[in-house]
Structure formats: C-alpha cells, structure tokens
Amino acid sequence: MELWMLAALVAFLLLIRVPVGLAFIGPSLLYAIADGRSAGFSLKTAFDGLNSFPLLAVPLFILVGVLANRLGIADRLYDFCLAALGRVRGNLAYVNVGSAVGFSWMSGSALADVAGLGKMQIPQMVRAGYPYGFAAGLTASSSLISPVMPPSIPAVIYAATATVSTGALFAASVIPALLMALGLCIYIFLWTKRRPDLTTVPFDGRRLRQAAIAVIGPLLTPVILLGGILSGLFTPTEAASVAVAYMLILGVFYRTARLQVLWRSLKETAAITGGIMLILGAAALLGLILTRAHVSRDVAAFLTGVSDNPFVFLILVNILLLILGCLIDATAIILVTVPVLLPIALDFGIDPVYFGVVMIINLMIGLLTPPVGSVLYITSSVTGQPVDVVFRGIAPFLIPLGTVLVIVTAFPDMVLWLPRLLGF
Structure with a gap:
C-alpha cells in the first residue's frame, strides 16, 4: 500500500509539471522517514548515488556539446553538408540529418542538438518551401541521433548503473545510430518524390573545397575522442x-x-548538469526503496510467468519503456529500471550491452512524445510554435524511428558486431 501511495504521489507531482528530480526525491524522503530511516541516511544515499567516477564524464560531454554550438563549430559541419548536398532534391532535409550525425560525435545530448542546430535549420527550411511541420519534425527526430551515437550521455549513465564497459556500449551504439539516420533519409527520399518544387543549389566546387577545409578540425573530434577510448x-x-x-x-x-x-x-x-545530478541522486534513493521492497523479484516473477521466451521479454520491455518515456525523464528511467530489469535480462541470457542499446533507443523516442518529451518542448520554444503543432510534425517520423527499434530488437548480433570486433 505504501509503495502505491509513493507511486501515486510521484505521478501527481509529474502531472502538475514539478521537475523530475524534486518529484522523485520528495516522496522518497517521506517514504524513507515513514519506514523508520532518518532523513540524514536518505540524503546520504542520494549523494552516494553521485559518487561515481564514470559519471564525471556527464558534465564534460555536456560542455563539449555546448562549446561546439557556441564556438561556431557546429555551423561548419552544417556548411559542409550544404555544400556537398546542394544539388540533391530535398537538400536541406538531408543536410539536417547529415549535420545531426556530424554533431552527434561531439554532443551526446539531443537537447543541445535541437537547441543549437534547430535555430538555424528550421527557418532556412521553411524559407526554402518546406512545410513547418516537416522541418520541425525532422530537426527534432534527427536530434535523437546525438544521445545514441557516442559520446552518448545516456550510455554513460547506463554503463555506470549497470557496471558495464562504457567503451563497449559506445561501440555497440554506432550501428543503431547510423540506422536511425538511414531511416530518416529513406523517409525524406519518399517524401521529396512528391515535392518537385523544392529548390536546389547549383554545385560550387570552390565552396565545397572551402567548407571541406573548414570542417577538418571538427571532424577530428570523434577520431580523438573515440580513438582514445577504443584503443584504451x-x-x-x-x-x-x-x-x-x-x-x-x-x-x-x-x-x-x-x-x-x-x-x-x-x-x-x-544548469543542465544540476538538473541531471538532482535526478541521479533522487533515483538512487528511489532505487534503494524499490530494492528493499523486493520490486525486482516481483517484476521478475510476473515477466517470467508471462513467457520464458527472451524475445517476448524484450517486446514487453519495449512497450514498458515507450510508455515510461512519455511520462518520465530518460535519466530517471535508466536509474530506476536498470536494477529491476537487467537481472531479469541476464537470466534470459540477454547481453547487458545490447540491452542497454535497446533501452536507450526506446527512451530517446520518448523525448519526442508528450506530456514530458523535452525535445518536443525545446523545438516549440526555439521556433515559437505551439506544442501540438510541433507534435503533429514529429508524428510521421516516429515510423522510421520505430522501425529501427524493431530491427535492433530483432537482430542483437548486428548491435554487438562492432564491440566484438574491437575486442570488448
């Protein structure tokens, strides 16, 4: 009964738009005190949840993305993509995806991507004749490549929570992130076939050479970053x-x-790091409460009672995470559900690195969906359009993203091929 009251209070606070960290930590403190634990012990548990060396990478990767935006480095990636793809019908749409892929190697955050590149891309696409809904939906959807492609901030948090290799998780995320970009490009190709009116830019070899020289520095970032990690x-x-x-x-x-x-x-x-760390601490306390209440055992009993097939388990997990992703911040979901779901996945023989990739893709799709989808609200804020208008533009892009999720879920060897090749 007490756990149901805790869940109801957290849900109510989220419903009235209380920040996720506060919505978690307030009810959790009340529950812990009512259960006979002191406030000091509860707060120490929350702080201990932050005492992790791998989590130190989170604010640093956030700073990398912010600097790339504010120092004009992301603009150079955009200019190069535009110079290379100017003659292609629907060029600005492909440039949108291409610049998102390039920026993803530096950012790790969808919010940094859509807040930085969205201010530039959406107005340009609208002026070139693209409907606002398509431009906003594509920009929001392509921003999800950043938190999947390394250096992914959700991957760092999952790796620290699940005690798996961050390098292995980074390597496993590359192919799914490229599949997301490919899925969006296929959708663009099919959509632009019906739009011969979209303008193109004449090819300019000199402009392409200048843009290629200007982008050499930014393109070395993933070489330095991932090369150093994967080489040890x-x-x-x-x-x-x-x-x-x-x-x-x-x-x-x-x-x-x-x-x-x-x-x-x-x-x-x-500001961004403070919000994430508050969620991390609150989720650590909530995780302790769920562990002591044997929630993991009860969930395991339920799921194994439904089916002993690992694929059925993954389908149920996908459904659960897609629903939770619509309601709760992705960081909080990772911290609360990984201690519950990962032991069950291991019992089914599911690789923890692969499970992490599936979990991250699910939760990133949740960033696009109301009522909590943060990318949805950032896109609305950047463009000054109502949230419902932005979501109508985003909705069609959920089809290619959902297709990629199905493919990744169905073919684990495709995800684990690169980590195995690199010796993880």
Missing part, C-alpha cells in the same frame, strides 16, 4: 576532458573563444 589510451571520463580541451583549442584557432562565450557555456553546462 584513456577512459571515457578522460576522453571527455580531452574533448573539452580540443574544443577550446579549436575556438582559439577560429577566434571565437571569447570570455563572454566561455562564461555562457559554463553557465549553461552547470
């Missing part, structure tokens, strides 16, 4: 520090690294 030269946390230093070096070289820009970047990073 440094840990993901150390890699994040190296990436921040490299962004600053590029900013100095491009003469965009002004003190005011750096100060704003640090403030934005601190």
Whole structure:
C-alpha cells in the first residue's frame, strides 16, 4: 500500500509539471522517514548515488556539446553538408540529418542538438518551401541521433548503473545510430518524390573545397575522442576532458573563444548538469526503496510467468519503456529500471550491452512524445510554435524511428558486431 501511495504521489507531482528530480526525491524522503530511516541516511544515499567516477564524464560531454554550438563549430559541419548536398532534391532535409550525425560525435545530448542546430535549420527550411511541420519534425527526430551515437550521455549513465564497459556500449551504439539516420533519409527520399518544387543549389566546387577545409578540425573530434577510448589510451571520463580541451583549442584557432562565450557555456553546462545530478541522486534513493521492497523479484516473477521466451521479454520491455518515456525523464528511467530489469535480462541470457542499446533507443523516442518529451518542448520554444503543432510534425517520423527499434530488437548480433570486433 505504501509503495502505491509513493507511486501515486510521484505521478501527481509529474502531472502538475514539478521537475523530475524534486518529484522523485520528495516522496522518497517521506517514504524513507515513514519506514523508520532518518532523513540524514536518505540524503546520504542520494549523494552516494553521485559518487561515481564514470559519471564525471556527464558534465564534460555536456560542455563539449555546448562549446561546439557556441564556438561556431557546429555551423561548419552544417556548411559542409550544404555544400556537398546542394544539388540533391530535398537538400536541406538531408543536410539536417547529415549535420545531426556530424554533431552527434561531439554532443551526446539531443537537447543541445535541437537547441543549437534547430535555430538555424528550421527557418532556412521553411524559407526554402518546406512545410513547418516537416522541418520541425525532422530537426527534432534527427536530434535523437546525438544521445545514441557516442559520446552518448545516456550510455554513460547506463554503463555506470549497470557496471558495464562504457567503451563497449559506445561501440555497440554506432550501428543503431547510423540506422536511425538511414531511416530518416529513406523517409525524406519518399517524401521529396512528391515535392518537385523544392529548390536546389547549383554545385560550387570552390565552396565545397572551402567548407571541406573548414570542417577538418571538427571532424577530428570523434577520431580523438573515440580513438582514445577504443584503443584504451584513456577512459571515457578522460576522453571527455580531452574533448573539452580540443574544443577550446579549436575556438582559439577560429577566434571565437571569447570570455563572454566561455562564461555562457559554463553557465549553461552547470544548469543542465544540476538538473541531471538532482535526478541521479533522487533515483538512487528511489532505487534503494524499490530494492528493499523486493520490486525486482516481483517484476521478475510476473515477466517470467508471462513467457520464458527472451524475445517476448524484450517486446514487453519495449512497450514498458515507450510508455515510461512519455511520462518520465530518460535519466530517471535508466536509474530506476536498470536494477529491476537487467537481472531479469541476464537470466534470459540477454547481453547487458545490447540491452542497454535497446533501452536507450526506446527512451530517446520518448523525448519526442508528450506530456514530458523535452525535445518536443525545446523545438516549440526555439521556433515559437505551439506544442501540438510541433507534435503533429514529429508524428510521421516516429515510423522510421520505430522501425529501427524493431530491427535492433530483432537482430542483437548486428548491435554487438562492432564491440566484438574491437575486442570488448
């Protein structure tokens, strides 16, 4: 009964738009105190949930994405894609996806992607004749590539929670992220076949050469970052520090690294990190409550009672995560559900790295859906359009993203091929 009351109070607070971290930690503190535990012990549990060296990479990767936006590095990726794809019908749509893929190697956050690139891409697409719904929907959908492609912030959090190799999870995420980009491009191709009116840009070899030279620096970022991690030269946390230093070096070289820009970047990073860390601490306390209440055992008994087929289990998990992703922040879901679901997945013989990739894709789709989808609200804020208008534009893109989720769920060897090749 007490657990149901806890769940009802958390749901009520989320419904009235209380921030996720506060909606979790308030009821959890009340439950813990009512259960005979002191407030000091409960708060210590929350702080202990943050005491993890791998989690130190989270604010650093956030800073990398913010710096890439504010130092004009993301703009160089966009200009290169536009110069290379200018003659293709629907060029700005393909450029949207291409720049999202390029930016994803530096960001790890969908919010940084849609907030930075969306301000530039959506108005340009609308001026070129694309319907607003299509432009906003594509920009929001392509931003999901960032939290799937390494360096993925959700992957860092999952790896720390599940105690699996961050490098292995990064490697396993590459093919699914590229599949997401491919799925969006196929949708663009089918959509633009009915739109011969969309303008193209004449090919300019000189412009392409200039854009290619300008983008060399940004394109070296994934080489330095992932090359160092996968080769074992440094840990993901150390890699994040190296990436921040490299962004600053590029900013100095491009003469965009002004003190005011750096100060704003640090403030934005601190605000985003503070929200994430509050969720991490609150979820640690809530996770302890669920563990002591044997929720994991009860869920395992229910799921194994439904079927002993691993694929059926994954289908049930997908449905559960898609529903939760519509209601709760992805970070909180990872922290609360991984201790419950991962032991069951291991009993079914499911690889924990593969399970992490499936979980992350599910939760990233939730970023597009109301009532909590943060990418949905950021897109609305950036463009000044109502949320319902933005969601109508996003809805068709859920088809290619959902198709990729089905493919990834059905073919685990495709996900694990690259980690195995690299020796994880």
